[in-house]
Amino acid sequence: MNERWLADRLSGLHEMNAHFRRIYELSRSVPDPINLVVGQPDFDVPEPIKQAALSAIIAGHNSYAPTQGLVPLRNSMREGLQQRFPTAMNRDVVITGGTMAALNLALLATVNPGDEVILFDPCFMAYEPMIRLFGGQTVFVDTYPSFQIDPDRLAAALTDRTKAILICSPGNPTGVVQEPGRVRAVAELAERRGLVLISDEIYADFVYDENCVSPLAFNPQTVVVSSWSKTHALTGWRLGYAHGPARLIEAMTQVQMVTFVAGPSFAQHAVQNAGPVDLTPHLREYQRKRDWLLRDLEEQLTLVKQGGA
8 A cells, every 4th residue: 555645634633542552562461460451331231321322222223323422311411401591592402422522523614724722731642643634733721730721821821723622530640630720710711711611521420539620611602522431331322412602513414424423323222221320339439549559659659649530
């Protein structure tokens, strides 16, 4: 094959995949390794979700779902959002193939070639190549050594080409929960400057010491992306969502129609009909493991206590 066939935009993906391959090769040389590479829950899919999925499959819910998602599921999510964020009006929901798909849709619907997107360093390693894949430019704002966002550093990083800010709390990979005042500062700055604010809340239910505040509480235009992957251990089912201003969700749905088409039908029926999942036992176990790890390492390393994820 001629290398000229490959698009220039793949350069960032090649670098990321090369790092991943090296990590996996190293892990294979270690006997019985503890795999901390990906955020895979250490519990199985809850039994009610399994049974609801089986019932949906047997009932014939195996064809395409609506591009925006099942209406009953979206309606119940909108009702819940209205109760949690009563000031965030005129919002809508789109069901996606996981949080990554939701992020892809949000970026494709908002970022033009040359637009700058603010990322907080360190961050999820897929953010930068994903943004570059769509023609955007990444601008990193340093959060060392506390991993808390400095609003002054953020303000100094903004230019006339800044289009969006991407925030994640609890953070990936740090697990740090951003302090409410800092989240508020980011949210209000984005609103004041007319910037797209995307909040990755994939780990928002996994918090151990303090509350996790969504920027949506301070900026009603915030675009939130998340999924059931961690809360329901559905990483392999690829079922996520985004909610945001109705016009933007409409644009993201249009993008989904010509990319991912729709989220998986049986999985949507499963989460809609299975009822709530109690995460309390899993959160206690995760916190126990975190505390054990900190006790083991704090005499050897300078640590920032991870409050979640």
